[in-house]
Amino acid sequence: xxxxxxxxxxxxxxxxxxxxxxxxxxxxxxxxxxxxxxxxxxxxxxxxxxxxxxxxxxxxxxxxxxxxxxxxxxxxxxxxxxxxxxxxxxxxxxxxxxxxxxxxxxxxxxxxxxxxxxxxxxxxxxxxxxxxxxxxxxxxxxxxxxxxxxxxxxxxxxxxxxxxxxxxxxxxxxxxxxxxxxxxxxxxxxxxxxxxxxxxxxxxxxxxxxxxxxxxxxxxxxxxxxxxxxxxxxxxxxxxxxxxxxxxxxxxxxxxxxxxxxxxxxxxxxxxxxxxxxxxxxxxxxxxxxxxxxxxxxxxxxxxxxxxxxxxxxxxxxxxxxxxxxxxxxxxxxxxxxxxxxxxxxxxxxxxxxxxxxxxxxxxxxxxxxxxxxxxxxxxxxxxxxxxxxxxxxxxxxxxxxxxxxxxxxxxxxxxxxxxxxxxxxxxxxxxxxxxxxxxxxxxxxxxxxxxxxxxxxxxxxxxxxxxxxx
Numbered sequence: 036x037x038x039x040x041x042x043x044x045x046x047x048x049x050x051x052x053x054x055x056x057x058x059x060x061x062x063x064x065x066x067x068x069x070x071x072x073x074x075x076x077x078x079x080x081x082x083x084x085x086x087x088x089x090x091x092x093x094x095x096x097x098x099x100x101x102x103x104x105x106x107x108x109x110x111x112x113x114x115x116x117x118x119x120x121x122x123x124x125x126x127x128x129x130x131x132x133x134x135x136x137x138x139x140x141x142x143x144x145x146x147x148x149x150x151x152x153x154x155x156x157x158x159x160x161x162x163x164x165x166x167x168x169x170x171x172x173x174x175x176x177x178x179x180x181x182x183x184x185x186x187x188x189x190x191x192x193x194x195x196x197x198x199x200x201x202x203x204x205x206x207x208x209x210x211x212x213x214x215x216x217x218x219x220x221x222x223x224x225x226x227x228x229x230x231x232x233x234x235x236x237x238x239x240x241x242x243x244x245x246x247x248x249x250x251x252x253x254x255x256x257x258x259x260x261x262x263x264x265x266x267x268x269x270x271x272x273x274x275x276x277x278x279x280x281x282x283x284x285x286x287x288x289x290x291x292x293x294x295x296x297x298x299x300x301x302x303x304x305x306x307x308x309x310x311x312x313x314x315x316x317x318x319x320x321x322x323x324x325x326x327x328x329x330x331x332x333x334x335x336x337x338x339x340x341x342x343x344x345x346x347x348x349x350x351x352x353x354x355x356x357x358x359x360x361x362x363x364x365x366x367x368x369x370x371x372x373x374x375x376x377x378x379x380x381x382x383x384x385x386x387x388x389x390x391x392x393x394x395x396x397x398x399x400x401x402x403x404x405x406x407x408x409x410x411x412x413x414x415x416x417x418x419x420x421x422x423x424x425x426x427x428x429x430x431x432x433x434x435x436x437x438x439x440x441x442x443x444x445x446x447x448x449x450x451x452x453x454x455x456x457x458x459x460x461x462x463x464x465x466x467x468x469x470x471x472x473x474x475x476x477x478x479x480x481x482x483x484x485x486x487x488x489x490x491x492x493x494x495x496x497x498x499x500x501x502x503x504x505x506x
Contacts, residue, residue, distance in 0.1 A: 160228025231386025
């Protein structure tokens, strides 16, 4: 029985590593471990026929042993290191049995971050991560600071480290799943945007999910920066319990307090005690995309991180001015007969849907549903009752949503997305909004939220084209 060793020693000594999950993250981990000179085993619950040809070709060229079809304890017992992809649940028995002096079990984020000395800015939270990292990237570009943008957002960090370029910062969107398997991860700047119930099919309870998010800060020292949403009750009520020793900076609505941070006010963003010349000043929100709804709070978080990364205010303003909204996040698809059709397919949890509905003034025809993630719909009842004229539900969650919302609004199950869009057009009145904001994962019907949003868009555009032909 081997004694447990830390990651630096394992990577230095080499040996055998198993990578579990052969998606983008897993393949990137294999390539990075190959550069470290380790013997490799690739594990996936899928069969060979389900793997991409290009990945199989790389595995064969590099003499990687394959263990496919199921995760078995014997695949890991002769390993020094096991690297889990974010989508792999570490609670599976095959991994639980690796403890007690067996291999070191970590995630791709832990592996990659241990092999770089470039400063890291990491953003986590239930909602808004992609918007904040994208805005921060735009600001870093405006400031002339070279950086890598990735993590849970697109490209895994391991891919970058296989062919790195000079960067001032590594800008990472980080999920709770990644944090769960990264006990040594230490960002120079850590941003926690918000916490609402999500992924409760993967966590014992909501408290365990919160603890995962809080772990972003556990290894921070006094030279690091912890940026926190002061408006979020789950965060503000646990400030005394947060791990780490990072310097705390806050963001949220300006209520005249004295905490250092970036605060949303009617005039723009108020900077309070953020450094020389930023003791109490206003940064206008000139970009209309950033001046409304939840994006005002997202902007405050991004600006706080940008200041922490050394960006001058002039560059911050330039970056904010050029920012464009992201796909599938409250994106306008069309206006048909005075009705707006919005694609918010990225809203895969109840907190995101609540934020989307809060931004809309008029009656809403809401299209929702998909694969449930273990969260209660109770938190949506109030805003649905207030704003949703009709709820059209699709996917595996149809029955549960009909049961959960029928007492508060009109609820109709629909066979698929095209049927939901057609029914929405029949129900909508001038001034209404048809909103796709699912509150669920997409994997019962689609490859991901992007495909779901594209199918919605195509159905809406087909409807618009039909109306134009008739007219």
